[in-house]
Each structure stands twice: as structure tokens, then as C-alpha cells.
Amino acid sequence: MLHAKVVDVSKEKIDLAKAQKFIASSKCGASIYFVGTVRDQNDNKKVTGITYDSHDALVIKSFEEIYKEAETKFKFTNIAVFIEHIKGHAALGDASIIIAVACKHRAQAYEFSRYIIEEIKKRTPIWKKEHYEGEDSKWLKGNPLVDQNQLK
Amino acid sequence: MKIILELYGASREFSEKDYLKFNLKEKSSINDLRNEIFSFIDKNFKGNNNFKKLVKSSKFCSEENNIVADNYKITKDQKIGIIPPIGGG
Numbered sequence: 413m414l415h416a417k418v419v420d421v422s423k424e425k426i427d428l429a430k431a432q433k434f435i436a437s438s439k440c441g442a443s444i445y446f447v448g449t450v451r452d453q454n455d456n457k458k459v460t461g462i463t464y465d466s467h468d469a470l471v472i473k474s475f476e477e478i479y480k481e482a483e484t485k486f487k488f489t490n491i492a493v494f495i496e497h498i499k500g501h502a503a504l505g506d507a508s509i510i511i512a513v514a515c516k517h518r519a520q521a522y523e524f525s526r527y528i529i530e531e532i533k534k535r536t537p538i539w540k541k542e543h544y545e546g547e548d549s550k551w552l553k554g555n556p557l558v559d560q561n562q563l564k
Numbered sequence: 565m566k567i568i569l570e571l572y573g574a575s576r577e578f579s580e581k582d583y584l585k586f587n588l589k590e591k592s593s594i595n596d597l598r599n600e601i602f603s604f605i606d607k608n609f610k611g612n613n614n615f616k617k618l619v620k621s622s623k624f625c626s627e628e629n630n631i632v633a634d635n636y637k638i639t640k641d642q643k644i645g646i647i648p649p650i651g652g653g
Contacts, residue, residue: 448653465573467645469629497653509653533653537625539573540651551574554649557623557631 413492416475418468421500431512435492440514442521446529448509450502458545464508466499467537474536482527488520495528497538565590566641567597573648574618578604588638594624595634597644623647 415434419426428445435443450462475495483491494512502508511528515521532538535557543549569584578584578601586600598619605615625645626632638644 465576467570467572467625467647470625470631470645470647473629529653533651535650536653537572537647537650538653539648541573551577551648552651554573554651556621556649557647 414476414479415494415496416472416479417496418466418471419496419498421498421502421506426496426498426507426510428507428510428512431494431496431510434494435512435514437490437492437514439490439516440492440521441516442518443512443514444518444521444525446509446511446513446525447507448529450504450506450508452504454542457542459504459542460545461501461503461506461543462508463501463541463543463549464497464499465539465541466497468499470537471497474532478528478531478535481531482524485527486520486524488515488524491515491520491524493524493528495532497532497536499538565592565638567638568643569597569601570643570645572645573650575622575646575648578609578615583643592638593634594632594636594638594644597624597638598634601646618648619646621649 452459479493492514497509511525513521513525515524540552541549565588567586567588571578571582588596601619602616605612609615623631625647627642
């Protein structure tokens, strides 16, 4: 069971309570919440915030692909996964992504959650523009998108 | 063919709008589109090398939301997204 969404922070907020509600199940004995937040330093520069850009349709597609691949890879049953990533401006400490995973056992939940965030980093089309003290800002270099079809 | 190139990430520096417009010959490929973008950078940004590197390292996304190869033939007017190197999370 998957919930996947890009949250435009100019219209609504990303909300951990929604994740909690979505993955709640008496069939699961372990829940993991991964929350990515905006930190105040990068490359020895003082960060004041980040603007996230997103190709929404491709982001949702990649979340769904990653979830299906994880299901095939791990073969766990009774899994619930909630993934939301923001787009728009985030201040220091604000959440940029929530990945909530519920599984039968804790080892499964850790494994599934870790797989999802690592794959998102590799292939989900989201971009960051960091803002620094002094009103300077810069798009981060990032990694070229890995085309999964070319890997097959 | 009329192509609307949707800009994402660092490629947004190419325009104040969210897109660029290009006119391509029939049966042009993504590679041809890439060359048109290089010409645009030459004309509007004095051949800015960082912008050209960005385009070289970018993928492209069709209107059907598929990442397409450089030899992909564009057969109709459509929106195409430029997908620069990514880094979310």
C-alpha cells in the first residue's frame, strides 16, 4: 500500500500526522519515520533556506517504481509506505521529505525505508536551490539522472 | 514542429519564464533539440560554458512522462522537459 505525493508548500503543509494515520495497521509491529530537514550549513556556507523544484509527474512515477521494486526485492507482506516530498521554499528546520514505512518486523521497516530514500536520491527529479546569508543563492550540482530502462 | 521546453532546476536560469520555445524540423531528435539549446545559449548567454555543461549532462522527458534517449524522434508539436542532474531528499 503506497501513498505518494508532491506537496506544494505555497498551498499546504507536509504533515507527519498524515503519515502516521496512513501507515497505522494492527498487522504491522514496526513503523519507521524518516524526515529530511533543511540544515544550516553546506560546503562551509551558512544556509538560510532551500527552494525545491520538482517534475511532479516524474516524481510520482519514480516513487511508484521504487516502491514496486522494493516489494519485489524484499518480498515482505503487509507493508504500508507513505512518501511525500515538498516543492517550494523551506526554511531552516523545515521538513522536505517524509518517508513512513510500516512492516511486520523492525528489520524489514529499516531495510525498506533505507532502500526508498537511497533510490530517491539517485533517480527522483527534484532539485535544490540553496539560499545563503547575504542573499546569495545557488542551484546544487546534483547527479545526472540514471535512466532505469538503460540499466535493464 | 513547435516544441515547448519546460525548464527545471538549474535550467530555470535560461529564462524568466518556466519554458523556452523552439521550432524544429520534422523528425528532429532530442540531439537536434540539444543543439538548438546550445545555439540559444550562444545567442543569449555568450556561449556560457556552465549552461552548456548543464545541457550536456541533462536528460529529456517526453509529454508522456518518459525519459527519452538522444536518438528519440520528436514527431509532433509537444512539451518536452529538460531534466538536469538531480538532488532531492
